[in-house]
Structures are given as structure tokens and as C-alpha cells.
Amino acid sequence: MPAALVLGFWRNPPALFILCFGMTLLVAVLVAFLQERRDQHGRSILRVAVECAASLMVLQGTLPLLLGEAPVPALAGEPVVRPPMWQLVFSDPAHAAQKDTPLPEGWETQAVYVRIDLTAPYRGSAGLRVEVNSVALGTVSADAVGPWFARGPSHGWSIRVPQTVLARAPQATVTLRPAGIDPALRIVGHPDAAVDHRFAGNSRFFDGAEWRRDRLAGTTQPSAMGAYRVWLVAYSENLS
Numbered sequence: 001m002p003a004a005l006v007l008g009f010w011r012n013p014p015a016l017f018i019l020c021f022g023m024t025l026l027v028a029v030l031v032a033f034l035q036e037r038r039d040q041h042g043r044s045i046l047r048v049a050v051e052c053a054a055s056l057m058v059l060q061g062t063l064p065l066l067l068g069e070a071p072v073p074a075l076a077g078e079p080v081v082r083p084p085m086w087q088l089v090f091s092d093p094a095h096a097a098q099k100d101t102p103l104p105e106g107w108e109t110q111a112v113y114v115r116i117d118l119t120a121p122y123r124g125s126a127g128l129r130v131e132v133n134s135v136a137l138g139t140v141s142a143d144a145v146g147p148w149f150a151r152g153p154s155h156g157w158s159i160r161v162p163q164t165v166l167a168r169a170p171q172a173t174v175t176l177r178p179a180g181i182d183p184a185l186r187i188v189g190h191p192d193a194a195v196d197h198r199f200a201g202n203s204r205f206f207d208g209a210e211w212r213r214d215r216l217a218g219t220t221q222p223s224a225m226g227a228y229r230v231w232l233v234a235y236s237e238n239l240s
Contacts, residue, residue, distance in 0.1 A: 126180035193227035
């Protein structure tokens with residue numbers, strides 16, 4: 001039973017607390033009201049009530065799993081994009097993805113990188129051409145090395161942004177274009193831009209004819225809205 005509750009509500013602690021408190025209160029009330037009564041089979045009605053309450057807790061804990069709303073544990077070393085995440089897949093060299101993202105605190109004196117989250121480690125030959133505020137920075141790929149590239153703690157790519165580029169506007173407009181087409185190269189997106197500060201900002205996808213906000217996952221994927229997991233991050237490297 002505890003495992004079922006954890007699986008069902010591990011991402012929502014307030015809901016888990018309210019559920020446990022309510023069930024405890026229910027059992028306490030039943031104890032006071034039914035402690036002296038017994039059913040025709042001689043079993044304590046209290047015991048029956050407790051069993052019913054426990055069954056209800058198990059049902060509520062496992063319901064998200066049955067409905068496909070709870071995260072599924074990953075095998076060791078196997079990255080999983082849990083719903084409701086979606087993935088951007090470039091299928092044409094004319095495609096592009098763009099996002100407006102706020103400047104990180106301390107960008108004037110720290111090293112700032114564009115961070116791009118991928119759904120899984122990528123070792124293919126394709127890459128992403130990165131622009132910030134209409135300035136081409138270079139191409140990130142599995143083979144990109146040098147002082148202007150950085151590896152994140154997970155499967156993501158980063159490229160450094162000069163201060164002069166960031167100073168052009170009060171926010172940064174990041175544009176990604178495919179450098180080679182490979183369906184295995186996928187960028188993570190989320191349907192709710194407000195769920196995390198990293199997703200803040202407007203995202204849009206260029207389908208070869210126009211910029212769209214309702215096809216963020218690309219032309220070969222189901223319609224998707226929200227935000228790309230692309231943002232600016234400042235590292236504690238003093239540039240003064």
C-alpha cells in the first residue's frame with residue numbers, strides 16, 4: 001500500500017498528505033462509532049471499515065498508474081521522457097525552432113551558455129546550428145569540443161554566448177536550425193511554459209513557410225504547444 005501511494009502521488013506531496021490525513025480521520029471516526037458492533041459473521045465491523053479504507057487508499061494510489069498519468073520507473077541507464085513531455089524532431093533543413101528566454105542573473109560578469117536539453121544521449125552525425133539575437137554562434141553536436149562548448153550534467157548540449165550578443169536586447173532570442181537531419185536527434189519540450197523557470201518565454205517553430213506556436217514538435221509529430229527546454233545558464237566564472 002505505501003508503494004502504491006508513492007507511485008501515485010510522489011510528484012504531489014500536498015495531495016498525498018491530504019489523502020493520508022483524510023483516511024486517518026475516517027478510521028478514527030469509525031473506531032469511535034463502530035468499536036462495539038459486530039456483523040453476523042462475528043467479524044468486527046471496525047476491521048471491515050479499516051479494510052475498506054485501506055482498499056480505497058490503494059485504489060487512489062494506483063489509479064494514476066492505471067490511467068497512464070504516473071511516471072514509469074526507468075531501467076538503469078535508460079533515459080525516459082515522461083509524459084506529458086513532447087519532443088521536437090527536425091525533418092527538413094528549412095525548419096527552425098526559436099525561443100525568447102530571459103537573461104540570467106549575473107550575465108554581465110559570468111560566462112553564459114545556451115542550454116539545449118535532448119531526450120537522450122545522441123552520438124549521431126547531425127547537430128544544431130545556434131543563433132542568439134540573430135548572431136550565429138556555431139554548431140553544437142556530439143563531436144563539438146573546445147572552450148566555447150560545455151557538457152551538462154545530463155544529455156544536453158551547451159554553447160557559450162558572448163556578452164556583446166546578450167547586451168543587444170533585454171532578453172535573448174535563441175534560434176536552432178538543423179545541421180543534418182536525423183530523427184534520433186530530439187529536443188525536449190513541455191506543454192506548460194510556467195511549470196519551470198527554464199521553460200519561460202515564447203517558443204515557436206518554423207515549418208518552412210511560417211512561424212507557428214501550435215506545431216512546436218515539428219511537422220512529423222502530433223501538434224504540441226508550450227515551450228522548448230532551451231534556456232540560458234550562467235556559470236560562476238568571473239569575466240572581469
